[in-house]
Amino acid sequence: NAGVTQTPKFRVLKTGQSMTLLCAQDMNHEYMYWYRQDPGMGLRLIHYSVGEGTTAKGEVPDGYNVSRLKKQNFLLGLESAAPSQTSVYFCASSYNFGSEQFFGPGTRLTVL
Amino acid sequence: GENVEQHPSTLSVQEGDSAVIKCTYSDSASNYFPWYKQELGKGPQLIIDIRSNVGEKKDQRIAVTLNKTAKHFSLHITETQPEDSAVYFCAASMWGSQGNLIFGKGTKLSVKP
Numbered sequence: 001n002a003g004v005t006q007t008p009k010f011r012v013l014k015t016g017q018s019m020t021l022l023c024a025q026d027m028n029h030e031y032m033y034w035y036r037q038d039p040g041m042g043l044r045l046i047h048y049s050v051g052e053g054t055t056a057k058g059e060v061p062d063g064y065n066v067s068r069l070k071k072q073n074f075l076l077g078l079e080s081a082a083p084s085q086t087s088v089y090f091c092a093s094s095y096n097f098g099s100e101q102f103f104g105p106g107t108r109l110t111v112l
Numbered sequence: 113g114e115n116v117e118q119h120p121s122t123l124s125v126q127e128g129d130s131a132v133i134k135c136t137y138s139d140s141a142s143n144y145f146p147w148y149k150q151e152l153g154k155g156p157q158l159i160i161d162i163r164s165n166v167g168e169k170k171d172q173r174i175a176v177t178l179n180k181t182a183k184h185f186s187l188h189i190t191e192t193q194p195e196d197s198a199v200y201f202c203a204a205s206m207w208g209s210q211g212n213l214i215f216g217k218g219t220k221l222s223v224k225p
Contacts, residue, residue: 004155033212040121042201042217043156058212090155097205100146101213103155 001026004104006091012110013081021076021107023091031094032074033058033101034066036087043090049074050097081111114139116204118216125192126224133219135202136184144207145178145185150199150218159200160187163207192223 007022034046045058049068065077092101115138146161162169162176178185202216
């Protein structure tokens with residue numbers, strides 16, 4: 001099992017560009033999450049999904065959109081990137097709310 | 113909503129010494145408290161967790177203690193080794209409910225050989 005995988009690993013964008021980060025899990029988990037990690041800020045939840053076709057806002061959702069068209073995939077989109085979105089993005093999945101979350105390796109995004 | 117405070121933000125110990133990281137939480141309904149280890153360039157990985165029906169749990173050199181009355185829990189690492197150097201995150205949630213995991217801001221542990 002690959003667990004949770006993220007694509008791409010690194011990306012540099014110019015202000016105003018758009019991009020999509022892909023997360024995939026092979027553990028048949030219902031719940032999936034997108035976090036951002038900034039120095040000294042810990043892990044902050046952007047959006048999450050409780051099942052295929054569902055999404056919900058987390059702590060810092062502004063500027064991001066998500067989709068969960070397939071159970072195994074969770075996409076994070078930036079429509080118009082801003083320098084404040086420079087961060088490391090982690091995807092995670094779990095089989096239940098509040099249970100152990102399995103994290104992907106992260107995507108380092110730089111917005112110039 | 114739940115709020116988790118974690119201290120210290122950085123911790124440096126000599127190899128072989130013990131390390132203790134402490135967290136407090138605000139929501140008395142929280143009943144699941146995991147600890148994650150994040151090595152450089154990797155995603156966080158669960159190392160130990162505890163539920164509110166127990167006060168202490170051990171796994172080799174690591175242990176977690178929970179004080180529900182005071183609403184705090186701690187991670188203890190004994191006989192530290194250089195490979196223990198990492199960022200450690202505590203978290204709290206109501207297992208199985210609508211509440212997500214709420215993470216502390218992390219502790220960077222450095223173990224000096």
